[in-house]
Amino acid sequence: MATIDSYETKTLGKLWRVRYRTPEGKQTMERGFKTKRDATLWMNNLEVAKSKGEFVSSTAGRVTFGDMSERWLDSRIDLKPSTLSNYRHCLDKHVLPQWGNRQLSSISKPQVEAWVKLLSQDLSPTSVRLPFNTLGAVLKYAIAENRLSKNACDGVKVPKIVHRRHGYLSHEQVDALAEHCEDYGDVVLFLAYTGLRWGEMAALKVQSLNMLKRRIDVSEAVAEVGGRVVWGTPKNHEPRSVPFPPFLAELLAARCERKGREDLVFTAPDGGVLRGNNFRKRVFNDAIKAMRAADPSAAIVTPHDLRHTAASLAISAGANVKAIQRMLGHKDAAMTLNTYADLFEDDLDQVADALDVARRKQM
Structure with a gap:
């Protein structure tokens, strides 16, 4: 069971921390809460996540998106070489310049929405979909790897694609x-x-x-x-x-x-x-x-x-x-x-x- 106690700092004074065990039994803690109420709320959310099998340690999301994207690409043995090549090109040109050096846990939904809006200024709706979907696929893989608890792409609106009529010959x-x-x-x-x-x-x-x-x-x-x-x-x-x-x-x-x-x-x-x-x-x-x-x-x-x-x-x-x-x-x-x-x-x-x-x- 997790416990809460306080500790003193020289610059910020009294702060609170939560001591808990991971699902693997490792003793660890989360520090820096300004009030006991904040610490209690975090602890309650922690216990709910552990009971649902959705626990993610605070350090797990510190891996960079760039590192995780390489692991994701290596895992996609189901894809054809041409599809892998398209993903590689998309990552290098559109996704990694924006997110490559960012820690997974630092990527938020508002930031993704701003990025999609920026892409939409230069790319067609169809062309926006591939980098957006690639970002979401890597984050989904990170969740499966227990590096994240939620996908920052979920719920983000992307430009609607207006399908052109196909060209037909008689x-x-x-x-x-x-x-x-x-x-x-x-x-x-x-x-x-x-x-x-x-x-x-x-x-x-x-x-x-x-x-x-x-x-x-x-x-x-x-x-x-x-x-x-x-x-x-x-x-x-x-x-x-x-x-x-x-x-x-x-x-x-x-x-x-x-x-x-x-x-x-x-x-x-x-x-x-x-x-x-x-x-x-x-x-x-x-x-x-x-x-x-x-x-x-x-x-x-x-x-x-x-x-x-x-x-x-x-x-x-x-x-x-x-x-x-x-x-x-x-x-x-x-x-x-x-x-x-x-x-x-x-x-x-x-x-x-x-x-x-x-x-x-x-x-």
């Missing part, structure tokens, strides 16, 4: 873009009609294609991390089987001609991995300009946006939400609905019409 516009990409037109057609992510497409090997069943085994992905190509698993680490339409079979067969099972289907001019940044600079950006010069109504898209085009074309063809989810590799159908809610607006009219027809049949 069948005709996809064909035009593919034509302007010349030798890499099949890459555009493949992405626009399968919905694969760039890294998944670039990692495809000949053995990943089942030409008879027209299925793609998506089990690997490549990413560029610090200028290096890193191999890993698809997003969410979930392999999936994706169908491709018959007209792609001939194009894929041509890509696989005279290649071994372990060879890449799509390659760079030198035969290596087809890198997204190089593709955009050398091929895609000029192709977009040429396409829109002939058709100004065409959306300005990126290679990743061809994934959205795939969803749009599939929905227009009558595919249901569950099928779209499986094709794109979304975690659940709710994510698909949230991402492409604008594409399902026509379905609402169909529901209303179907209800009207059903009612008339019963009347």
